[in-house]
Amino acid sequence: MPPRLPHPDPGRPDTAGPLRYIWWLVRCQPWRVLRGSLVGTAWMVGLSVRPFLVARAVDDGLRAGDTRALLGWVAAIVAAGAVLAWLGHHEAPDHDVHPRGRQRPLGGRAAAAARPGRRGAAPPARRR
DSSP: OOOOSSOOOOOOOOOSSHHHHHHHHHHHOHHHHHHHHHHHHHHHHHHHHHHHHHHHIIIIIIITTOHHHHHHHHHHHHHHHHHHHHHHHHTHHHHHHHHHHHHHHHHHHHHHHSOTTOOTTOOOOOOO
16 A cells, blocks of 8 residues: 555654654554564564575585575575565655654644744753
């Protein structure tokens, strides 16, 4: 499903602290967080399975002299690399662009509400 940009108004963020703000973001988009967790887990499993596949290719194919087993393990290594490439190319931009789209209206709203002469969340300067 293609994203709807700009995002609908997410409401007023909980700015009582950084953890409350992150929890507010999670509550605004629980399916995106779940999907990101699943994709991240699949990515890490994919990274950890390739050394195992290489070890099996060496043990079953090269040391045993079995060309058929070696080709099978090489095909598994290529397939694992293709899946990781697809995950990285297809899913990673989605988890990069959407948070930016969600943050921009909030940052603009905070900048518009700031007092004149004060920028961002910097504390006011102390007078000496």
